[in-house]
Amino acid sequence: MNISIETTVKTTLTQAWNAWVTPADIMAWNFASDDWACPKADINLTVGGQFCYRMEAKDGSMGFDFEGEFVAIEPNKSIRYKLEDNREVLIEFFEVENGIKVVETFEAEDENSAEQQRTGWLCILNNFKKHVESKNN
Template identity: 30%
Template structure:
């Protein structure tokens, strides 16, 4: 990671076995259903090749027709422990999965995108993690 960059992070603890958490986090049919920070967003397309060197591409859209594509390539995949990826513009994101007495804590640490307020990016990430936790709890 670039030492000059301020990193943002968010985390959530989910009460479920690590196998289920990993499956729900990485399987496209699940990602389509939880990968949004709020009801104003939806994920309409997911490709996810979960292996070192594999690529991912999530198309995210807002109800009013906006949106973006979240894509990149995994540079490190340790099943049930870590997913590290690099986006086309060189930004890195690292997700770690820690099994605790209370469940599994997922922590996402990422380099913020230039030109977008950091607080907005942090809130977006935290919102997605909360949605993931809620989704796992319901299914």
């Protein structure tokens, strides 16, 4: 089952793309809630390149590496990657009247409900929006 989420960011295509693929930016937005953080982001944005984003609870109680391999990249348009468990994720960037629409489509996993997954991924996407828009002020 695929799950899609989206948001519209009031920014330029270049700013949205760069915030998605730059380690310092990724560390600023890649977590679902304020009690979590992304202290490390390694990314090799090439087809066959790997990424590894460390996600940790700020209190140190838990953490995990979110990692995978890029399978297709169209600069300023889309990124497709495969996670360690072979689920695929597609991120698409569209210019719209009031900014950039970011659509993220991912294959659901079996451990958590579809709604839990949708909510968690959407929280991270909303952090992305907030981070990018704060850079414009």
